[in-house]
Amino acid sequence: MIKILIVDDEKWTRETIKQFGKWKEYGIEVIEEAVDGQEALRLIEQMSPDIVITDMKMPGVDGMELLRIVAERFPQIKLIVASGYDDFNYMRQAILSKVNEYLLKPINAEELNLALEKCTKEIQNHLRSHLIKPFSFFSKDITALIMEYKKKISSFLDELNTEGFENVMQRFFNELKKVDRIDSNFLAKIEHEFILLLEEKMIKNDCNVSDMFEKNEDLINESSLSLDLLLKKQQGLGKRYIDYMLNLKKRKSRVNLQEIKEYIDRNFADSHISLEVLANKFFVSKEYLSKAFKNMYGGNITEYIVSRRMEQAKQLLDDNELQIKSIATMVGYEDISYFYRVFKKYFKISPGEMRQS
Known part of the structure; x- marks a missing residue:
């Protein structure tokens, strides 16, 4: 079920978008509305929409600020701008926030639906690419091994110790290579645990995810088809996190x-x-x-x-x-x-x- 949020301080614009959209055709079943960016952020927290259509010029938290916050905190959301202003600053922020489409008012039904089609296809492709095979439990020994090394990895990430992190990751994967049955479900489990760990660290330290990983999109999207590739990927992401945090600490301690x-x-x-x-x-x-x-x-x-x-x-x-x-x-x-x-x-x-x- 795809959910959408329409953000505009003008009711007639919201109604026009609702009237023009081919919602059933694109599998969009929930449509919510907000009159400004502040209300939009509250609804985003509550409903976790897949697509946000927003105006740029609004009272309070405007579209510029909304795009910036959504791009940083909710990068999975697809963004469509519907604005009456062909303004350079607006366009620049839209590019920085990786907006999927920038539509000019008055809204054109065909352009709106093309943008919706593009967004829904990206959402569906993402879901298909991340589809995990039916869940299976692992043995007690394997589960204990994962939990033990997760604690050690977490400790080295907290210490921002690159060498210690790389060594413990290498030892962990050497142990995993001794496991008899390694399939795609097994790899997905290991990858999922590590991503959850990194997310916890980023939330705890209030990190800007887009800044941290914008240069590592190829690494993030790389398909992990073997333990060796998965090790390389996780070591790369972990080192990127440590480098980012070290640089952040330097800048905080020395304001120029x-x-x-x-x-x-x-x-x-x-x-x-x-x-x-x-x-x-x-x-x-x-x-x-x-x-x-x-x-x-x-x-x-x-x-x-x-x-x-x-x-x-x-x-x-x-x-x-x-x-x-x-x-x-x-x-x-x-x-x-x-x-x-x-x-x-x-x-x-x-x-x-x-x-x-």
Whole structure:
């Protein structure tokens, strides 16, 4: 049974999608709706949808943030964007989040159903490729062996000890080679136990799964047809986890404020740059980053972003050919009225008054 979630603050758009979709044809039996990203995340936790169709511009948690969170926390979900905006930042986030299709409003029934067909085929292919033969129990000795080595492997992963991890994995697989009957069900059991162990570690350490394994897609998708291939795969994934955690610890213990400031200088015009975005990117808490930045530069990060945008806007106003609305967009403000308010608060005069003077 395939489940779908439609996220849009406009009821008529949700109704249009519901009307156009060939749900029975694609085996979609459950359709839920959300009016914004926050409600969508709550429903995702509850219903575990297979497909999410989302708008981009919504109040509260918008489509940009929803795509980012879903890609990080629920990478198995297929994503379809239905937006009225052909915007570069929206498209970039869609690409980063590996969106399956980007549809422009008004919704076209044929395009919508082609996107649904593509997603459902990928879901079905994934299920077929991961189909395990009928479950069978293993002997008491084999089960005890798996449990014993799982504890040792877990310990070396916690210690971030690459050499110890590789050695214990090698010993474990040497023991497995002594087992008389090794079939695909046996290999699936060993692989499943290791993936569960890695998932536990990643959840415990609040790891970004897409960052950790984005360069190892070939390794993750590699078919393990023998014990030797399975050993190679699991050693590769385990080493990737350890390397990621070591790098994360280094970055947390040594925040380069100059690097962060230079990043802001290059990207202040990005409408979605914020303290939270920077904290996530540089692997540090928002509270620590805010305090450290203020101690170093005498002002907080939000104030610095605003100052860079305002000074850039002031320079752009000297060019009488540019409309004020265009200038607002160029310095990171999608809402023209909000740009006016920030500008007047910063310079004590409006953009129009500054241009006239």
